[in-house]
Amino acid sequence: MSTALSSAPDARPHVDIAPMKLVIVGHVDHGKSTLIGRLLHDTGSLPEGKVEAVRAMSERRGMPMEWAFVLDALQAERDQGITIDTTQIFFKTERRPYVIIDAPGHKEFLKNMVSGAASADAAILVVDAKDGVQEQTRRHGYILHLLGLDRVVVAVNKMDLVDHDEARFRQVAEDVRHYLAGMGIVPAHILPVSARHGDGLATLSDRMPWFEGPSLLQALDELQAKPLPVELPLRFPIQDVYKFDERRILAGRIESGRIAVGDTLLFNPTNTTARVRSIEAWAVDGPVMSASAGQSIGITLDDQLFVERGHVASHRAEPPVETNVFRARIFWLGRAPLETGRRYKLKLATMEHTVEVQAIERVIDVADLSQRPADRIERNEVGEIILRARAKLAVDPFVDNPRLGRFVLIDGYDMAGGGLVSMDGFPDQRARNEPTSQNITAVEHRVTTNARWQANGHKSGVLWLTGLSGAGKSTLAVELEQALFRKGWQAYVLDGDNIRFGLSADLGFAPEDRAENIRRVGEVAALFARAGTLVITAFISPYREDRDRARSVAPELFHEVYVKADLEVCETRDPKGLYKKARKGEISEFTGISAPYEAPVSAELEVDTGSLSLAESVERLLGYVEANFGLNGRE
Amino acid sequence: MAEPTPIRPAGAEPHAAGSIAKPRFDSAAADPYLAARSNHFVSDAAMNHLDALEAQSVYILREAFNKFDRLGMLWSLGKDSNVMLWLAKKAFFGHIPFPAMFCDTGKKFPEMYAFQERYAVEWGLNFVRRDCPPIEEIDPTLPPAARSAARKTEALKRLIAELDLQAVIAGIRRDEEATRAKERVFSPRGENAEWDFRDQPPEFWDQFKTDFAPGTHIRVHPLLHWTELDIWLYIQREGIPLVPLYFSRDGKRYRSLGDMDITNPIKSDADTVEKIIAELRVTKVAERSGRAMDHESEDAFERLRSAGYM
Numbered sequence: 001m002s003t004a005l006s007s008a009p010d011a012r013p014h015v016d017i018a019p020m021k022l023v024i025v026g027h028v029d030h031g032k033s034t035l036i037g038r039l040l041h042d043t044g045s046l047p048e049g050k051v052e053a054v055r056a057m058s059e060r061r062g063m064p065m066e067w068a069f070v071l072d073a074l075q076a077e078r079d080q081g082i083t084i085d086t087t088q089i090f091f092k093t094e095r096r097p098y099v100i101i102d103a104p105g106h107k108e109f110l111k112n113m114v115s116g117a118a119s120a121d122a123a124i125l126v127v128d129a130k131d132g133v134q135e136q137t138r139r140h141g142y143i144l145h146l147l148g149l150d151r152v153v154v155a156v157n158k159m160d161l162v163d164h165d166e167a168r169f170r171q172v173a174e175d176v177r178h179y180l181a182g183m184g185i186v187p188a189h190i191l192p193v194s195a196r197h198g199d200g201l202a203t204l205s206d207r208m209p210w211f212e213g214p215s216l217l218q219a220l221d222e223l224q225a226k227p228l229p230v231e232l233p234l235r236f237p238i239q240d241v242y243k244f245d246e247r248r249i250l251a252g253r254i255e256s257g258r259i260a261v262g263d264t265l266l267f268n269p270t271n272t273t274a275r276v277r278s279i280e281a282w283a284v285d286g287p288v289m290s291a292s293a294g295q296s297i298g299i300t301l302d303d304q305l306f307v308e309r310g311h312v313a314s315h316r317a318e319p320p321v322e323t324n325v326f327r328a329r330i331f332w333l334g335r336a337p338l339e340t341g342r343r344y345k346l347k348l349a350t351m352e353h354t355v356e357v358q359a360i361e362r363v364i365d366v367a368d369l370s371q372r373p374a375d376r377i378e379r380n381e382v383g384e385i386i387l388r389a390r391a392k393l394a395v396d397p398f399v400d401n402p403r404l405g406r407f408v409l410i411d412g413y414d415m416a417g418g419g420l421v422s423m424d425g426f427p428d429q430r431a432r433n434e435p436t437s438q439n440i441t442a443v444e445h446r447v448t449t450n451a452r453w454q455a456n457g458h459k460s461g462v463l464w465l466t467g468l469s470g471a472g473k474s475t476l477a478v479e480l481e482q483a484l485f486r487k488g489w490q491a492y493v494l495d496g497d498n499i500r501f502g503l504s505a506d507l508g509f510a511p512e513d514r515a516e517n518i519r520r521v522g523e524v525a526a527l528f529a530r531a532g533t534l535v536i537t538a539f540i541s542p543y544r545e546d547r548d549r550a551r552s553v554a555p556e557l558f559h560e561v562y563v564k565a566d567l568e569v570c571e572t573r574d575p576k577g578l579y580k581k582a583r584k585g586e587i588s589e590f591t592g593i594s595a596p597y598e599a600p601v602s603a604e605l606e607v608d609t610g611s612l613s614l615a616e617s618v619e620r621l622l623g624y625v626e627a628n629f630g631l632n633g634r635e
Numbered sequence: 636m637a638e639p640t641p642i643r644p645a646g647a648e649p650h651a652a653g654s655i656a657k658p659r660f661d662s663a664a665a666d667p668y669l670a671a672r673s674n675h676f677v678s679d680a681a682m683n684h685l686d687a688l689e690a691q692s693v694y695i696l697r698e699a700f701n702k703f704d705r706l707g708m709l710w711s712l713g714k715d716s717n718v719m720l721w722l723a724k725k726a727f728f729g730h731i732p733f734p735a736m737f738c739d740t741g742k743k744f745p746e747m748y749a750f751q752e753r754y755a756v757e758w759g760l761n762f763v764r765r766d767c768p769p770i771e772e773i774d775p776t777l778p779p780a781a782r783s784a785a786r787k788t789e790a791l792k793r794l795i796a797e798l799d800l801q802a803v804i805a806g807i808r809r810d811e812e813a814t815r816a817k818e819r820v821f822s823p824r825g826e827n828a829e830w831d832f833r834d835q836p837p838e839f840w841d842q843f844k845t846d847f848a849p850g851t852h853i854r855v856h857p858l859l860h861w862t863e864l865d866i867w868l869y870i871q872r873e874g875i876p877l878v879p880l881y882f883s884r885d886g887k888r889y890r891s892l893g894d895m896d897i898t899n900p901i902k903s904d905a906d907t908v909e910k911i912i913a914e915l916r917v918t919k920v921a922e923r924s925g926r927a928m929d930h931e932s933e934d935a936f937e938r939l940r941s942a943g944y945m
Contacts, residue, residue: 018684090810090862111837115819118839147839228682239694240701244730251726253694282729283721283873294682296693298728309701333837347842406840413846415837 019090019097020225023117023149025140026126031157035126035195036089036100037067042202043217045091046070067196095221110380111333114143114418122151122223124216125176129162129192133175135367141176142366142382145183146331146420148402151226152180153219154190159208160197166210182369189219228293232256233318235396235404236265237349238311242298249280249298250307255349255403257315259299260290265313267305268320268394274303310351312394312404320394320404322430324545325358325598327422329384330377330409334416337376338385338409344416346389348407353393355409358386358598385419386596388544397423425595427511429545452532456490459629460532460557462525463621464550466541466600467563468592469578470570472609472617473538476563479618480536484625494525495538509589515546522550529557534629542591544598559628561621562603565610567592685869688861689722694841695820695857696726699802700733702845703853707763708804709791709945710735712747713892714877715806715858718866720758721875722857734798735760738790740767740783742894750878765794774942780897781939788943792828795852802853805945810862811922815940819844820859826850828943854945863922864915871908882906891922898926 024032037054040046050070058066089100101116117123123144127137144152154176162168173190180187192200192211199205201216214222234257242249259265263276279288280298291297301307314320332338338357346355363374363383377383398405398420405421453459463480465473477493484491500507503520507513518541528535541547551558570592571579582590589595600606605624607617682690699706708723708731710716723731737751755762767786777785795803807815819835821843836844847853858866870877880889880900887900888911901920905911 018687112835115835115838239697242727244727244732247728249728251697253690280728282725292682294687294690296690296697296726345846408840408842410846413844413848415842415844418837418839418842 017096018225019092019099020122020220020223021099021101021120022220023101023113023120023123024126025113025117025123025144026157027128027131027134027136027140030126030128030131030134030137031195032126033068033070034066035124035155035157035193035201037070038195038198039100039201039216040070040089040091041067042198043091043093045089093217093221098220110139110143110331113140114147114331114333117143117149118147118418120147120149121226122153122220123149124220125152125154125187126157127154127172127176129156129158129168129172132172133179137176138179139366139380141180141185142183142364142369143331145185146329146382146418148398148406148420150185151223152185152187153216153223154180154187155193155195155200155216156190157193157195159192159199159205160194164192164194164205164207166208169211188223189214191216191219229256229401229403230258230293232293232401232403233320234259234263234265234313234315235320235349235401236299236313237351237404238307238309238313239350240309241307247280247300248304249300250313251296251298252350253296254291254293256293256401258290258292259297259313261288264316265301266316266319267307268312268314268322269392270306270311272305273316274301274305276300277302312349312351314394319430320396320401321423321428322392322394323423323426323428324390324392325386325388325543326393326395326426327361327384327386327424328407328419329364329382329422330417330419331382332377332379332417334379334409334411334414336411336416337378338383338417339376345410346387346393346407347410348393348395348421349404351393353389353391355387355389358388359596360385392429395421395423397421423511425511425589427515427543427546429515449530449532453631456532458489458534458631460490460529460534461629462529462550462554462558463534463536463561463625464525464541464547464558465536465538465561465563466547466603467609468565468567468570468597469540469590470573470575471563471565472614473540473563475614476607476609476617476621477536477538479614480621480625483618483622484534489534490532491534491536492528493536493538494521494528499524499539511543511589511595515543518543518546518550522546522553525550526554526557529554534625540591540597542595542597544601547600559605559624560600560603561624562600562606564599564606564608569610685865685872688865689725689869691860692719692722692857693726695843695855696723696804698843698845699804699821699855699857700727703800703802705799705801706733706804706855707736707794707798707800707802708733709806710737710751710760710762711806711892712737712743712751712878713806714866714870714881715808715861717754717875717877718861718869719804719806719858720760721873724758731758731760733761733804734763736763736765736791736794736803738767738787738794739764740786740894742896744878744880744892744895746878746880747892750876754876763794763798765790765797768793777938783894783897784944785939785942787945788828788939791945792943795828800852801847802855804855804857806858807856807945808858808861808863808866815859818856818859820856821845822854822856823847824852824854824943828852830854830941830943864912867908867912867915871912881911883910891926893926 024036026032054069055065057069058064091098101120125141127133156169156172169192176190192208193216194200199207204213204215235255236259237252237255238250239252242251259276261276261279264273265276266273277300279291280300281288312320340357340360343354343356346353360374360377361384362371363377363381364371366382396404407419408415409417465477467473474495477495481491481493499521504517507517518539521537521539525535525537547560574580578587581587582593591597607620609617708719710720720731720735767790770783770786773782773785773789807818809815809818819838823836823844824830844853878892880892882888883903883906886902886904888903888905889900892898903914905914
């Protein structure tokens with residue numbers, strides 16, 4: 001270890017340093033409570049009379065000195081012999097104070113462990129030297145990963161029961177290391193200890209001369225506390241708006257970044273901006289000019305915008321993602337399982353929204369990290385899902401900013417699960433069709449759309465074909481165009497060939513590019529339609545949000561057609577050989593394989609090309625067109 | 636333009652910003668949830684331990700005020716509940732937008748009543764005082780001191796019914812006593828105010844239980860994560876007024892204040908906040924050692940709390 005890190009002695013009394021919060025996890029009976037009790041004793045942290053009380057308690061129950069009783073304050077615990085809930089216990093070393101959150105090992109009590117571990121700075125994972133890695137060792141390890149807790153010390157306990165055998169220790173250490181590596185956790189140390197006898201806790205043990213250290217306390221003292229996310233982009237979720245006096249104060253906690261008087265703030269989801277006029281505070285000397293992550297503050301603005309709880313302020317250059325659909329990795333604590341199609345209340349920072357489980361992608365087996373498809377996630381299981389809200393949320397992918405990248409789900413009155421946000425495969429929906437220029441004025445046309453219809457002999461509009469690659473969109477579009485042309489109609493197909501090579505030549509296939517491509521197609525299609533043409537578009541257009549936006553350009557002219565075929569059918573057809581390439585990993589972000597397809601919920605027309613022949617499909621489309629675009633008296 | 640000054644005196648400058656890993660969209664193998672690792676955050680010395688505690692408590696108080704229309708704060712006149720009122724003024728910019736409730740056993744020290752009369756006015760409190768029911772109305776199976784303390788529980792139940800409260804803010808701390816260590820920040824109570832410590836809701840990422848069935852209510856604990864020493868350091872920093880009984884007179888002082896007949900002073904010469912802080916840094920005696928009801932039997936206090944005691 002570098003000496004530079006520990007050279008300057010800290011002059012401040014150590015009790016004024018924020019305590020490091022420790023969570024102790026591990027399989028039931030692997031000795032967590034004993035380890036804590038002994039740690040408290042060895043650091044001189046027990047109140048007077050406690051050792052005697054524990055001795056008396058142990059004797060009364062006919063047991064040898066049982067250090068676990070230090071924590072077992074509740075009658076219920078002592079009777080069951082297991083710790084039932086999170087407690088918080090304080091101890092201190094020369095370096096700093098610690099708070100121990102005693103997390104239980106009992107299988108049913110995951111919610112308590114989560115409650116403790118979520119607020120912890122670091123974890124001690126206790127593993128029995130004899131039993132080795134067990135189910136809850138793995139489960140707790142996985143939860144640490146989900147909670148973003150990456151400061152982990154592993155204590156291989158009960159070394160006395162394996163005769164302080166080095167080989168056994170190495171084997172258990174290797175098992176733990178291997179499992180944690182699968183979740184990206186590299187433990188700071190893996191240590192042999194014997195908590196009952198105090199071996200390896202405060203000091204190293206003579207009985208394990210083969211271990212060079214450090215001791216558990218030394219290992220803990222080496223850990224660096226996790227600092228506040230001050231350097232991340234500003235996220236200031238509004239908690240409340242107060243008008244106790246003449247001031248209108250927006251109150252909240254800065255989740256990340258900094259804020260200063262004079263800053264221009266962008267508010268989500270309203271997309272309005274205003275400047276910070278003041279930072280308000282009570283009983284503070286002098287005006288406050290800036291504040292940073294972790295502080296609960298209040299601000300006033302120079303403009304009386306509509307702002308309420310759940311809105312998020314950021315700086316304009318670094319806004320959060322805006323979306324109504326995202327992926328999530330979740331852990332489920334609910335009594336009833338999480339199911340596809342069910343609605344829950346989502347709480348993310350100060351936001352609350354109703355969300356629907358659009359899909360359950362997989363359940364993860366924490367025992368071996370394997371995955372399997374499922375239509376429900378049971379209590380204490382971990383899985384990956386897609387959630388959809390009715391409104392747009394301001395979020396960050398968890399990997400970018402955990403503070404706006406994690407959420408809980410409420411089922412009825414109960415908090416039923418927690419999750420991490422991923423935008424993998426989904427685009428940022430932040431408005432791209434807001435005019436950038438302010439000096440735009442609409443020209444008033446003298447030729448009305450209706451006059452064009454009369455001249456053409458049919459109505460115009462947009463037939464928006466959506467479906468998987470290989471579902472038959474282009475084939476149908478071209479057939480329909482030809483059939484209509486023969487009848488003397490003004491019809492025109494927009495597809496990848498005439499858009500991707502020109503108008504969208506600058507775009508790729510990343511989610512954002514796809515969204516932008518579809519936005520352009522939507523705008524162009526609406527122009528054609530207003531010019532009197534019946535436009536047939538043939539794009540996968542996988543995101544519901546994008547199709548809805550295309551519809552919003554000319555809602556009265558828009559008809560969504562779901563060209564439906566199962567993935568298996570499309571993959572068998574594979575007209576362009578794309579599925580084969582995608583399966584080999586040669587094409588990334590391929591819809592249906594490595595990128596999502598969101599089927600229409602209420603398309604005007606559905607054409608099932610999996611069961612209809614091409615001729616039948618075209619027939620259906622023609623019938624629909626004639627019924628909806630024909631002018632009275634002519635058809 | 637002058638450099639903006641932080642809300643609290645800044646210590647060292649933060650270290651250089653770490654880079655933030657962007658999610659990879661180009662590889663199916665990349666785990667989109669694995670990344671927010673170690674060094675993406677940098678330290679910032681602008682917030683010390685007390686700042687962090689204050690910010691957390693303010694956040695909790697604001698959550699409670701936002702979520703509950705009918706909310707009240709228990710004001711026991713003790714040091715913790717004075718800190719709590721102070722934090723409420725911080726949270727609401729000098730205002731306390733809910734009643735400060737005092738369940739009077741009639742057995743408090745005269746100094747406490749004097750304090751109450753003065754500060755209810757000086758702090759502009761919406762002060763609500765109710766008498767506790769007589770001892771005869773309380774469960775006779777409880778040990779004597781616990782039975783006496785249980786009068787407060789009963790008074791609180793009646794006050795909750797009278798004001799139709801959805802939530803009650805109480806100044807308990809985890810380090811005070813073992814059963815309080817088990818508490819949640821937002822802790823649900825049943826229809827008879829009872830606490831089911833065996834089946835508590837999960838609480839993480841500062842998302843609290845704010846949805847509850849009719850007839851039940853929530854106890855809100857904004858000081859849960861503070862220690863006794865934190866309380867005194869904060870009192871020192873902010874200059875918060877206290878009942879004088881906390882300070883030594885004739886070699887004795889009260890470390891915790893309750894009813895006259897079931898609260899005992901400790902031996903101490905600490906007659907200033909500074910001396911009390913110095914004393915607490917070395918003591919190994921439990922804070923509530925002078926509170927008789929905690930010690931009558933192994934589970935006396937647990938029984939009190941299960942039945943709705945603070």
